[in-house]
Amino acid sequence: MKRIALKIDVDTCRGTLLGVPALIDLLQRNDASGSFFFSLGPDTSGREARAFSPSRHYDFVTRLYGLFLPAPDIGARHADNMRQARDAGFEVAIHAWNRVRWESAVMTAENAWIEAEMAQAYRRYEDIFATPPHAHAAPGWRMNRHALRLTQRLGFCYASDCRGKFPFIPVIDGEIVLCPQLPTTLPTLDELLATGTPSVDQAIDRLVEESTRVGGDHVFTLRAELEGMQYSATLERLLVEWRCRGYQLVALRDLLVSRNITTLPRHTLGFAEIPGRTGSRLVQGRAFLQD
Template sequence: MIQKNENALGIKIDVDTYQGMKKGVPRLLDILDRFNVKATFYLSMGPDASGRAVLQLIKNPLFLKKMIKSNAPGLYGIKTALYGTLLPSPMIALSFPEIVKQIISSGHEVQFHAWDHRRWQDELDAKSVEWIKRWFDKGVNAFAKLTGHMPSSFGAPAWLIDDRVMEIIKEYKFDYLSCTRADKPFIHENIGVMEIPSDLPCIEETGIDSAELAIISVLKKGGIHVLPVHAEVEGGIRSNYFIQLLEQIRMMNYPVTTLCEIKELLPQNIPVRKYKMKLLAGRSTLCAV
């Protein structure tokens, strides 16, 4: 058990796609078991409509730049690029109840990430409040059916939220959120819910060498931090990078844990803040910060 005032690194693993759930999660479970560390898995429940991202190639030049830089075909595979367009959208976590059981039985935390990740990421601003409510209702009910309990946290797809989302979030009485990219945890203004943000960079934003250098540089200063990981990336063709990173973290004797334990380590008097939207380096769309 990590004590208050100690260093701690929370690992937040987002599962965005069918292939990420099918192949990336088992690989990540093996890696985490090898290092004897626990993580928090944020699961997408419903349809993988990743193929609809082709619309972003037309509308958003930054998205095309990101896809080229991150080697998207290698990360996600050809099938994923067709789901929701030329191929039907398979369910993500709902297709793999045994893998979900394995995550839980291995001692990791599971939380709610999405119902339809792609449509939230690309179309949230154009959707109605009623659509957002249905999205949460479908996703949370599916999570409860799959795990046997309600989620106690929500991590927004692509770190994308708005004031309508925050009002709906209040109804679910989550213990904490992980919906932003920020330096330190805070309390969300108006809804009074704790935010445990991702403060370290994603590999697909900066590249392997830059991400590793930035992460280790921050950890050398100590403190509580959260590393965002994607099942499709660190559980896919970038798994060797993740292994190398965990080896360095182990050599530093830096404690690694779940976000729910991070919550227990935080002081009571963390600041109250209002999120804002910002385009971060390496991203193609605005993120809550």
């Protein structure tokens, strides 16, 4: 059985309001499951306007949030859209409290700041869904050691905080964190477009080729603000291509069904540049204690 898990990052108010319902409809139409990872607090994405580039696909109004207008509270405004995903049978989990702030500050943040950000996201998730969160996916694949520790301490069943090749138990600076990582294994659409792929059709061809070339399960990360809006037709074509090649389109939690977590390999974590993105990202490294 070939599986591709769809990891859906929801970064902004606009993505939650418009992208999430559109993706629910698109995925149901194509008999696909997926996992929605929600930003739950203030939307300060407008502050990214100064660094706007072709790989950032926010519209003009969204870019004003947090720059000239007060940052809207995503969870307070659009909890119904989040619950709509849950009620439609999709997996829902935590992306961040403040996605922009996390991605820019986490690499050098103090432990107290990390704990406060993750606690706020945890409490807001409980308020919205009336149940504790079970999974976490860091914005921009950026974490530090203490944030990884908290994925275990907060009782998450798994996290998807890094790039890599297959599920594993993470080890950072010699410390084992007993919360499995389900890494993103495929390049994202915006990365391919930012690194010279001439068109979205050719980007789809590359994604299909890459998933077929490398066997096993895959995790593909998409965004409510991109594939859920501007490139929804592109995503639909990609899903059809994958299904025609015999892939099941699943949620991340499905990759752990019937797996004994204790038998997952232990791998180190490190940081590396990802083509199409600026700055270091968390990546799966070598097997722990490998010569």
